[in-house]
Amino acid sequence: MHIATALLVFLAQDPDDEQIKRWIRQLGADYLEEREEAKKKLSALGKKAEDPLIAALSNTDYRVRRACLELLVGMQSTKAVKPVAEIFRNAQEDRTVRQAAFDYLRGAKKEAEDVLIEALSSDDRAFRLGAVQALRDMKSEKCAEKVAELYDREQEKDIKDAAFDCLKNIGKPAQPYLLKLLGSNDASVRNGAVEGLRNINKDSKDPAVIEKIGELFVAESDTTVLNNAHAFLSDCGEKATKYFVAGLRSVQEGVRLRSLEGLAKLKSDAGIPGASELLERDVSDSVREKAKDYLQEFGLRAEPAFIRALESENPKVKLLAIEGLGVIKSSKPLSRISKMFREDKDPNVHRKAFAYLANLGLPAEDDLIFAIDDADPKIKLEAVAALGAARSEKAVSHLLALLNDLKAELKSAAIDALVRIGPKAIEKVEEGRAAGKISKRDADRIVGLFYRVEVERILADLLSDAGGVGFYEGMFGAVRTFGIAKALPVLISIARDRQYQPKFIVAKGEADRYGRSLRELAILALGELGEASAVEPLEEALRETPVGPEDEYANLIVALYKLGAKKHLEKFADTMEREAAAHLATEGGREEGYKRIFAVAIVHSRVALREKAEKDYLRAVQLIEKHGISPESDLYYSALYNIACLRALRGDKKGAVEFLRRAVVAGFKDRSWIRQDRDLENLRGEDDFKRLIADEELFKEKKE
Numbered sequence: 001m002h003i004a005t006a007l008l009v010f011l012a013q014d015p016d017d018e019q020i021k022r023w024i025r026q027l028g029a030d031y032l033e034e035r036e037e038a039k040k041k042l043s044a045l046g047k048k049a050e051d052p053l054i055a056a057l058s059n060t061d062y063r064v065r066r067a068c069l070e071l072l073v074g075m076q077s078t079k080a081v082k083p084v085a086e087i088f089r090n091a092q093e094d095r096t097v098r099q100a101a102f103d104y105l106r107g108a109k110k111e112a113e114d115v116l117i118e119a120l121s122s123d124d125r126a127f128r129l130g131a132v133q134a135l136r137d138m139k140s141e142k143c144a145e146k147v148a149e150l151y152d153r154e155q156e157k158d159i160k161d162a163a164f165d166c167l168k169n170i171g172k173p174a175q176p177y178l179l180k181l182l183g184s185n186d187a188s189v190r191n192g193a194v195e196g197l198r199n200i201n202k203d204s205k206d207p208a209v210i211e212k213i214g215e216l217f218v219a220e221s222d223t224t225v226l227n228n229a230h231a232f233l234s235d236c237g238e239k240a241t242k243y244f245v246a247g248l249r250s251v252q253e254g255v256r257l258r259s260l261e262g263l264a265k266l267k268s269d270a271g272i273p274g275a276s277e278l279l280e281r282d283v284s285d286s287v288r289e290k291a292k293d294y295l296q297e298f299g300l301r302a303e304p305a306f307i308r309a310l311e312s313e314n315p316k317v318k319l320l321a322i323e324g325l326g327v328i329k330s331s332k333p334l335s336r337i338s339k340m341f342r343e344d345k346d347p348n349v350h351r352k353a354f355a356y357l358a359n360l361g362l363p364a365e366d367d368l369i370f371a372i373d374d375a376d377p378k379i380k381l382e383a384v385a386a387l388g389a390a391r392s393e394k395a396v397s398h399l400l401a402l403l404n405d406l407k408a409e410l411k412s413a414a415i416d417a418l419v420r421i422g423p424k425a426i427e428k429v430e431e432g433r434a435a436g437k438i439s440k441r442d443a444d445r446i447v448g449l450f451y452r453v454e455v456e457r458i459l460a461d462l463l464s465d466a467g468g469v470g471f472y473e474g475m476f477g478a479v480r481t482f483g484i485a486k487a488l489p490v491l492i493s494i495a496r497d498r499q500y501q502p503k504f505i506v507a508k509g510e511a512d513r514y515g516r517s518l519r520e521l522a523i524l525a526l527g528e529l530g531e532a533s534a535v536e537p538l539e540e541a542l543r544e545t546p547v548g549p550e551d552e553y554a555n556l557i558v559a560l561y562k563l564g565a566k567k568h569l570e571k572f573a574d575t576m577e578r579e580a581a582a583h584l585a586t587e588g589g590r591e592e593g594y595k596r597i598f599a600v601a602i603v604h605s606r607v608a609l610r611e612k613a614e615k616d617y618l619r620a621v622q623l624i625e626k627h628g629i630s631p632e633s634d635l636y637y638s639a640l641y642n643i644a645c646l647r648a649l650r651g652d653k654k655g656a657v658e659f660l661r662r663a664v665v666a667g668f669k670d671r672s673w674i675r676q677d678r679d680l681e682n683l684r685g686e687d688d689f690k691r692l693i694a695d696e697e698l699f700k701e702k703k704e
Helices: 003-012 017-026 032-058 062-074 081-089 095-119 125-137 144-153 157-169 172-181 187-200 207-219 223-234 237-247 253-266 269-281 285-296 299-309 315-327 334-343 347-360 362-371 377-389 393-404 408-421 423-434 440-461 477-482 484-496 511-529 532-544 551-562 567-584 587-606 610-627 635-649 653-666 671-676 678-683 687-694
Strands: none
Touching: 017 032, 017 062, 032 062, 032 081, 062 081, 062 095, 081 095, 095 125, 125 144, 125 157, 144 157, 144 172, 157 172, 157 187, 172 187, 172 207, 187 207, 187 223, 207 223, 207 237, 207 253, 223 237, 223 253, 237 253, 237 269, 253 269, 253 285, 269 285, 269 299, 269 315, 285 299, 285 315, 299 315, 315 334, 315 347, 334 347, 334 362, 347 362, 347 377, 362 377, 362 393, 377 393, 377 408, 393 408, 393 423, 408 423, 408 440, 423 440, 440 477, 440 484, 440 511, 477 484, 477 511, 484 511, 484 532, 511 532, 511 551, 532 551, 551 567, 551 587, 567 587, 587 610, 587 635, 610 635, 635 653, 635 678, 653 678, 653 687, 671 687
């Protein structure tokens, strides 16, 4: 009969207790084949054989005892801890039986915790090693003292390492022993102790641990240990301040550097006196540089420190002081640094002094004008740029003179500077054109660039603080005030350029989206201004823009509709509706369906088809609430916000505030836009609206 078939027959026979006992006795047979046969049969019985196997642990034959233990290990038994422990404790027992007993105890885990702790004192290295590994794996909290004793006395490196690893991973009970190990002469031990203490104090920091690691940090010479201690202290907040301050006086360069970093991260001014001392007297260039960086974060509060350092006989310190004073825009040493710039022959001092003057801006106006004639071409260019940034009207005549310079780069910089200075400079340009002192080409270039920059500034003022683009009727009044004739060519140029990048304006929100945001506003402005000449370039832009639910295409539809080209809206709405239906029919495409409904709603809203728009938004909200939406999407709260605007416009103040609150709760946190959106104008006096806007908790960004 085949062996597998025989085993099936055997299992079907359900052997009685006497048969099981015979198989157990067979575990001590002289022939291996018989012993293996018995083991297979008993193993196949599973838990039914557990009690008889436990009873047989007292069998006089060591082979039976060993086999019973091996079978109990195989079935993951935990019922026999007590008798197995006695077998293991018996030093006279056969070594292989004791090993099987130990394997059983390791498998029993917590049930055998006390015996495993005893095994830490075993004369057998394998038992000591296995016990400490098992206790580590079960994160035994009872073993800390014995494991620490094992670590102290153990001569075998692998066991000593395992004991240390155990202490690092068993939690709070090991803390006193790890604190003691912070004083080890071995850097790897100190480092391991810090790691263990960091794990134990991950959620809440024990003051005693902060103190010991703080003291270690201040005196540490090993880079790895230092970095770990610094990381721990950095997570302790203000409680670490005194150790970082103390670290500024450490003999170790690394400690001084990390202390400055720690204080900078905490934004703590407690280190200003120590950092001032380091800036003036430290022997390390790296430390002095870091001290300068730290001090300048505190602006004019660091002014006395930098002014003292300016008196240093060390040229490197003096240069750092000049740099720091420039960054914090301190005007106190202006006359002194001005003299350095004009008279000091050291090129490094000359360059640093100029950087200070450029940072200072308008207060250093005379020096910056003087720098236009500097021998260093780079300084000349930067002086021109600095005068433009400072909007120095006094520099206009000097900048106009540069229009005749043969160097294209310098001429271009002068043009940019004149544009940034603004109306007074443009007035002088027009006078120069009329007098024949400035070529028509140069004048046109400057005036055209000025118009561009002014339009960009007007559009940028319409963005929310987060860089968001919204819309309300009459929002482009500032463009009309500036002048339609001046603004129109600029707006058309922006609308045509899908990769538009503004020239001078500092971006709000995400920098890579900023140009697109200005373009969206330019397109909407063209529709609002009502100039028929914009239709052709807008239709050209529409042809070059991919059809879809994105704001870019939708805003072109809005602008063209307002300029009388209404055919595009109907076609767009039909296309979006067909695509939405197709996407909504599939579970994975629903979000794309929502986007298309939302896009049509935006267009309807912006062309004043408000009833249709509200219906579209409500449809999108209902679908999202029914089927869900990805957490990254802003469609849901944007739809709720836009419904609030539409309700406000039709006089439903209560409904508007209700939808606005729902939008904010769902994720619309752009309070600056709510405050400037004129669609919500008639809510401003409502108590519910005021309470909503004033609720700081409501506008907190959700944590990831």
